[in-house]
Amino acid sequence: xxxxxxxxxxxxxxxxxxxxxxxxxxxxxxxxxxxxxxxxxxxxxxxxxxxxxxxxxxxxxxxxxxxxxxxxxxxxxxxxxxxxxxxxxxxxxxxxxxxxxxxxxxxxxxxxxxxxxxxxxxxxxxxxxxxxxxxxxxxxxxxxxxxxxxxxxxxxxxxxxxxxxxxxxxxxxxxxxxxxxxxxxxxxxxxxxxxxxxxxxxxxxxxxxxxxxxxxxxxxxxxxxxxxxxxxxxxxxxxxxxxxxxxxxxxxxxxxxxxxxxxxxxxxxxxxxxxxxxxxxxxx
Numbered sequence: 001x002x003x004x005x006x007x008x009x010x011x012x013x014x015x016x017x018x019x020x021x022x023x024x025x026x027x028x029x030x031x032x033x034x035x036x037x038x039x040x041x042x043x044x045x046x047x048x049x050x051x052x053x054x055x056x057x058x059x060x061x062x063x064x065x066x067x068x069x070x071x072x073x074x075x076x077x078x079x080x081x082x083x084x085x086x087x088x089x090x091x092x093x094x095x096x097x098x099x100x101x102x103x104x105x106x107x108x109x110x111x112x113x114x115x116x117x118x119x120x121x122x123x124x125x126x127x128x129x130x131x132x133x134x135x136x137x138x139x140x141x142x143x144x145x146x147x148x149x150x151x152x153x154x155x156x157x158x159x160x161x162x163x164x165x166x167x168x169x170x171x172x173x174x175x176x177x178x179x180x181x182x183x184x185x186x187x188x189x190x191x192x193x194x195x196x197x198x199x200x201x202x203x204x205x206x207x208x209x210x211x212x213x214x215x216x217x218x219x220x221x222x223x224x225x226x227x228x229x230x231x232x233x234x235x236x237x238x239x240x241x242x243x244x245x246x247x248x249x250x251x252x253x254x255x256x257x258x259x260x261x262x263x264x265x266x267x268x269x270x271x272x273x274x275x276x277x278x279x280x281x282x283x284x
Contacts, residue, residue, distance in 0.1 A: 001228075003221045003222075003224040003225035003228055004221070004222075004225040004229075004235075004236060004239045004240065004243070005243075006217065006221040007217075007218050007221035007222040007225055007240060008239070008240060008243035008244055008247055009247070010214040010215070010217035010218035010221060011090075011214075011218045011240075011244050012086075012090065012244060012247045012248050012251060013214045014211055014214050014215055014218065015077075015081055015086045015089060015090060015248060015251075016086065016251060016255075017207060017210050017211050017214070018031075018077070018078050018081045018082075018211070019081055019082075019086055019256060021078075021207050022082055024203055024207075026201075026203055026204050026207055027189075027192065027198055027201070027204050028074075028075055028078040028079075029071075029075065029185060029188045029189045029192055030189050030192075030198075030200065030201070030204035030205070030208065031078075031204050031207045031208040031211055032071050032074050032075065032078075032185045032208070032211070033071075033182065033185035033186050033188075033189045033208065034204065034205050034207075034208025034209060034211075034212065035074075035185075035208045035209075035211040035212040035215055036071075036178055036181050036182035036185055036212065037182065037208070037209075037212065038208070038209050038211075038212025038213055038216065039178055039212045039215055039216045040175065040178045040179065040182060042212070042213070042216040042220075043171065043174060043175050043178055043216060044175065046171075046216075046220060047169075047171030047172075047174075047175070049169070049171050049172035049174075049175040049176075050169075050172060051172065051175070051176075053167075053168055053169075053172060054168065054172065054176060057167070058165075058167075058168060058173075058176070059161065059162060059165050059173075062158050062161050062162055062165075063162075063173070063176050063177055063180055064180055065158055066155055066158045066159065066162075066177045066180070066181070067176075067177050067178075067179070067180025067181045067183070067184060068180070068181075068184050069151060069154060069155050069158075070155065070177070070181040070184075071181050071184050071185040071188065072151070072184070073147065073148060073151030073152060073155065075188075076144050076147040076148050076151060077089065077093070077148050079141075079144045080092065080141075080144035080145045080147075080148050083141040083144055084131075084141060084142070084144055084145050085252050085256070085258040086248050086251060086252035086256060086258065087248060087249045087252035087253065087258050087260060087264075087268070088130055088131060088145050088260075088264070089144075089145055089148060089248075090244050090245055090248030090249070090252075091126075091130045091145075091245050091248070091249075091267070091268055091271055092127070092130065092131070092145035092146070092148050092149040093145075093148050093149065093152055093244075094241040094244050094245050094271070094275075095123055095126065095127050095130075095149055095271055095274075096148070096149045096150070096151075096152035096153040096156065097153070097156065097237075097241060097275075097278070098120055098123045098124070098153070098274075099149070099150060099152075099153020099154060099156065099157065100153060100156045100157045100160060101116065101120065101278070102120070103153075103157050112281075113281055115277050115278075115280045115281035116277070116278060116281035118277050119274045119275070119276075119277030119278040119280075119281060120274075120278075122270050122273055122274040122277060123270075123271065123274035123275075123278075125267075125270055126267045126268070126269075126270035126271040126273075126274055127149070127267070127271075128267070129263050129264060129266050129267025129270065130145075130264055130267035130268060130271065131145060131146070131267075132261070132263050132264065132267070162177075174219070222236070222240065225239075225240075234279045234282045234283070237278075237279060237282075238275055238276065238278075238279040241275050242272055242275050242276075245268060245271055245272060245275075246272070249268055
């Protein structure tokens with residue numbers, strides 16, 4: 001249970017860091033690039049990936065797809081936190097779990113029971129209520145959390161495909177993906193520095209290092225939690241998603257004074273119920 005709690009904390013702290021960076025006029029692309037430097041370093045020393053095992057037969061198309069999506073979706077995550085707040089962004093990120101579920105139904109023809117169908121319907125309703133703008137907010141930038149939801153959903157599907165490729169250990173594949181993501185983030189940063197004349201500043205390196213530590217911590221503790229609850233993975237699945245929504249909501253409301261309407265609160269509550277139904281569906 002400790003690993004699960006630590007994973008939840010790390011996930012929420014990443015959002016908190018990006019929320020704080022607004023005050024320091026930082027560059028998100030540089031932060032994300034340096035985040036991968038730290039994540040790569042920690043991944044290498046924690047898992048000791050054997051890169052000699054990576055050959056032409058590896059699922060490079062999936063590696064590249066995830067490597068490109070990760071930094072791009074990360075940028076939308078930052079924009080969503082900036083414009084919509086931690087509460088709505090965390091909820092949208094966690095509701096992305098419905099994307100691979102729908103994909104399993106439409107693409108892989110997986111059979112759905114009533115619990116899963118009810119969970120999907122409630123989850124869709126929850127999303128509409130969470131992203132609904134307040135009446136005094138004339139500029140509802142719902143596109144940012146929407147891209148976060150769809151983006152992380154697609155990334156989740158691709159990571160599941162990597163997990164099925166048992167020829168390579170999962171940590172090795174993760175290291176390769178991080179390398180590609182770092183390269184993409186660097187290219188975007190170089191473009192901004194060279195064309196847009198954005199300065200490379202030490203504060204971006206510092207925040208990038210912090211994000212990298214907690215981003216990797218989230219992955220590390222999540223994997224350890226799954227190992228500890230090997231016979232009951234639904235516990236980790238439900239605990240992680242519900243924990244991030246609840247803790248993220250508390251942090252956003254109490255520390256950053258984010259404003260939510262009654263409809264938004266109802267949406268968050270429905271999101272938790274939807275996750276419960278999805279968990280129940282695993283036992284039926």
